[in-house]
């Protein structure tokens with residue numbers, strides 16, 4: 001027990017925890033060993049456990065479309081962890097994890113992971129930062145193969161030329177980014193469109209022909225322009241809502257990080273709130289076309305504008321209260337401007353319990 005706690009305390013995400021918390025976690029860990037060249041996680045598989053390496057090394061391997069060999073994006077060793085992304089996001093494994101030699105590790109099951117995150121939210125936040133970094137690195141490596149860097153991101157959405165990014169690569173771009181929306185292609189005097197739902201191709205249209213024929217036709221196009229239009233996911237709500245549902249408080253969480261969105265969403269869902277999330281201002285505006293939140297919890301800086309711009313735009317329609325969360329230092333101008341506009345709070349903590357308290361006070 002003593003030795004295990006020493007190992008755990010050297011793991012960065014657990015460093016801040018006291019003895020009692022470490023013991024709570026230890027009780028939920030399972031010791032596992034793996035032989036050399038063993039695939040512990042397989043890309044695309046569902047994931048229900050994460051691992052903390054005690055000894056040995058693993059390679060994180062991705063398989064970009066059209067490339068025969070797997071590409072290692074990272075090598076992890078003692079004190080590192082892996083397999084957390086699937087548990088945090090509910091998405092399939094983002095990469096394969098293959099042992100270089102014999103490996104000893106602790107495994108943590110999803111149900112125990114959920115309990116631990118709920119009890120120690122600071123872990124999910126430090127994990128969230130690592131996950132964002134890992135995702136960026138993985139996408140960068142993949143993009144070297146998929147030529148996604150040739151995709152320009154405009155206010156309309158990603159666009160570019162199919163001379164630079166062939167249609168087959170565009171389809172895998174949409175799949176790997178879980179796109180929900182449309183991708184229209186103009187090639188000379190021909191027009192075609194793909195529709196995606198959470199990365200799965202739903203329909204292919206060129207003129208009035210069948211999907212299969214349309215796909216064959218479009219795959220033969222070698223020049224032209226494409227435009228991707230992302231449609232924000234909307235909650236599938238039952239039209240016949242009962243009174244209890246109607247009176248649930250509504251929260252919109254806006255943050256660039258999927259993990260931060262998921263962590264806060266999970267907390268408020270658990271408390272019976274109706275929750276929607278968006279990654280940026282544009283997606284929030286789309287969501288609010290049909291659904292008006294009681295409070296917006298947002299990062300102070302989003303990919304398409306500042307928090308102040310977000311408040312100004314939203315308040316043109318409705319005076320919705322804002323809570324801004326950040327762990328960065330805030331410019332005094334931001335605080336002053338927010339005070340002037342009123343009905344807004346800033347919290348410098350990512351502690352979910354603190355955010356819940358703030359929301360409850362405001363509501």
Ligand code: CMP
Nearest residue numbers: 074082083084085086093094095134137
């Ligand atoms: P998960 O997606 O559940 O399964 C594969 C794991 O590989 C993933 O969680 C991360 O833990 C890990 N991983 C993915 N990309 C990277 C990366 N760029 N650097 C380090 N680890 C990664």
